Amino acid sequence: MTAIDEAVVVPMDDLIVGDDWEGRDVNNVGVINDVVSVARKSGSVKVTITPCQPKTLSHLPKRPPVDIAFSDLVYTVTEGNKNTAKNILKSVSGRLKSGELTAIMGPSGAGKSTLLNILTGYKCSGVKGSITINGHERNLSQFRKLSCYIMQDNQLHANLSVEEAMHVATSLKLGSDISKDSKYQVIQEILETLGLQEHRRTMTSNLSGGQKKRLSIALELVNNPPIMFFDEPTSGLDSSSCFQCISLLKSLSRGGRTIICTIHQPSARLFEMFDHLYTLAEGQCVYQGSTKQLVPFLGTLGLECPSYHNPASYLIEVSCGEYGDNVRKLVTAIQNGKHDIQVGKPFPNLENLNNVNQKDIIKSSNLSTNLIEIDKLSKSVESDSLLQYGGNQFTKPDNSINNSELRSIKTEKYNNGDEASDALLKNGLPSSQQRYATSELAQFWIVFKRTLLFSRRDWTLMYLRLFAHILVGFLIGSLYYDIGNDGAKVLSNLGFLFFNMLFLMYTSMTITILSFPLELPVLIKENFNRWYSLRSYYLAITLSDIPFQAIFCIMYVGIVYYMTSQPPEMFRFGMFLSACLLISFVAQSVGLVVGAAMNVQNGVFLAPVMSVPFLLFSGFFVSFDAIPIYLRWITYLSYIRYGFEGTALATYGYDRAILKCHQVYCHFKKPLTTLRELDMTDASFQLDIVALIIIFFVLRISAFVFLRWKLKSSR
């Protein structure tokens, strides 16, 4: 019989209690694959740790570890007609350290998402307090290059495969100085590490919820951000997928990244996987520290977590007031996030606290007087004393600060290591001056190609548009067959010219109304995570449909022009076509403005309704002279009028010969008579074209301004 009776392999994760990642670059996924062999030999246990080669993402750009600290964060919104202020976050403080997986937890409405939005920089207005990065006041622009925000709903383009989505992400986020081969390696490595390799050809719309979540992470991982924020990463996942998802986040944090996620109420199994817990209740911090210290800490406050009870659930129950009014007690104990409860460190002095009478604590809408006092004290000691436990790798954490001790705290000013960190931070950036990894031209080209790919994939709409233009073209051609050269049918021909405007306007406008509303969630995510500028995106999206619309319009005009026997002269056809094309493009722009300025319901109703005055003042129903003077200005805004006038001039202007007539009297036999009846004798085709071009540009610029406003107001 051998000396070793039994050997068990235990995941290293079960034994490690927080690695120290100080000074390491964030280039390691840190998948924990070390194993521990536990051998039992006649009652004694021999533990052998066999380190395995950690799974690394060797091709990712090197990034420095980043610690975040925030102090006295207040977030206020104004509500109602009287503009009453509502405090959502009430002077909370805290720290989020690199190499740790942090959960922001709390009851519904506690302010988790608000805090996350503020920390990511997604919300900036109405925020007071300080946020520091590695001990320095946060520079939002630089911070956003170091961080990514993965929002709750996986905002992915459905018409791309996993690999294509990764290609777009690498092209946009890694820049042109990195070779194609390296980008390919990055994609392969990330997909392999995140278990998506075998799904690389699957369309994102066909992925499961967990796979979508992993893909969202993979897309942001390509430029290796040292800080990753997740809003409810486990929402909508089953327990097994939740476990996989949190395991992945834990692995990422083990690579030295700062991983922060909001979570509603994790199971006990998930809860144990988090290193750091930040809990909010009623906009205040009720616990900050190691997950392992939660139960003992609550115990010191007389809040005994029942055996076999999930500590996370217990804390939420306490925060919801199920065991009495303990929120104020917890807020005071943890100093609204200024304390950080750590393993192996004494708890804050809670003696006085246990005797705290409810009378000593002011209403929860304000900070306790105790806290305010502490705040004042802390400020008087050193303005940034919070940084002592603010996760800065060059300061010593002190999690046992109390009232008296605060007075004696000497803030450790940052030493040489601080400069090193700063340099590392700067070196870790693609370029400190550049906002995006690629030039705007490159961004435009990548997004443009992606949009064309969507159009190719989603051929239903393209076929429908093609079919509609050809079908309606033949229908109109048959209805107005051979009337273009008949002096007796000029009025019908004018009806045909007006219908062209109507048809081209509606088909172009209704297509683009939905362009932005459908894309907005992905646009918000990608633009916020610095994939591309809004300008590049806007140009790509708006220009990508122009060729298609032009082709459909040319086909339609070609059919109706020939079938209705309009003058067979090339220059007239050219004029007719250019007026029709411009009407299409202007109507597209109207759709874009409406889509950018309002939501889908309002837009779908308003766009056609808003077009009615333009149709009325087009010159077809009422001639210019018959319009009351005070309403004439509308005709100058009516793009339909310019289009109608342009096509009328193309068919009846420029000394067109007398029309054939098979009736005894033809009033409109002379084309000039038609123009006179329409008040178009002095009209200029060139002016119509210039007016349409000006309206086109004004609308395109307006759509951009509205889109930018919408993007900002969505935060």
Ligand SMILES: Nc1ncnc2c1ncn2[C@@H]1O[C@H](COP(=O)(O)OP(=O)(O)OP(=O)(O)O)[C@@H](O)[C@H]1O
């Ligand atoms: N713009 C606003 N105007 C008024 N109240 C707001 C606004 N934004 C947030 N709130 C309020 O702030 C509180 C915190 O909201 P937040 O979304 O951060 O909560 P949460 O903890 O993430 O909740 P949940 O877990 O249910 O998502 C809520 O009571 C919410 O109604």
